[in-house]
Amino acid sequence: MYIPDWEPLNVALRRLVAIGLSEDDAKADLCNVIADEQVDIRVLVGGDDFFAGRTVKRRQVIHPVRLKPSDFDWEESRPVAKWNCGDRSLDWxxxxIKLLELRTSDLEDLFPQSTTAKLESQPIANRPRMAGASIEPKFREWRERRGDDIPTEAEDIAYMKxxxxxxxxxxxxxxxxxRRQRGQKRSG
Incomplete structure (x- = not known):
């Protein structure tokens, strides 16, 4: 069976969940390995400028120094916010970002037990919807973990998605x- 050189962020998440990590721990680990540049990345640039549709690798992408799970749309395998992209001959x-992919061999080196793990057949994106009575408590828990760092609407949506x-x-x-007042800067 052929194993692709690159895998989308949501497949990498399923890889770590398959070895027994909780979904929250797996997301935190992936944020850390990306932020610490322990895994090679490539992205498909979105938008509508001349760079849209191009695939660029690590040296052409600048991501935030610190990453947290709410920084990603895990279903769509991409960051919620824009990242700086460019190349030497073009403007940064x-x-x-339309798609974030991680180098498979780097993940296997970092998480050796994941090479033999059978990925969950049902992608996280297709899991059943949370029961109505559980939605508000889950949202409250998310907000309490954030403390004084009130998330943006996009972060709230990405987390609950x-x-x-x-x-x-x-x-x-x-x-x-x-909620933050309109125009109020993020804390931190």
Whole structure:
């Protein structure tokens, strides 16, 4: 069986869950290995400028120094915010990322037990939706973990999306929790 050189972020997540890590721990580990540059990455640039549709690798991508699970849309295998991309002959700019992939061999070196793990057949994105009564407590737990660092709407949506909670439901939930004032900068 052929094993691709690169795998999307959501496949890497399933790889770590398959070896027994909790989903939260697996996400944290992936954030750390990306931030610490322990795994080679490549991205498919989104947007509509001349760089859109190009695939660029590590030296052409600048990601935040610190990454946390809410920085990613795990279903779509991409960062929520734009990352700087460019190359020596073209301008560097903050661009949307359509797809983030990790080098498979780097993951296997970092997590050797994952080479033989059978990936869960049902992708995380297709898991059943969270029961209605569980949605608000899960959102409250997420917000409490964030402390004074109130997430953006996009971060709230990305986090709850993994539980099958849609954008409209998250927007309704946000009305019951503290929000940053319009134009207020993020803390930290």
């Amino acid at each position: 700019d903050s661009r949307p 993994q539980f099958g909670v849609g954008r409209d439901a998250v927007r309704t939930l946000r009305l019951r929790f503290p």
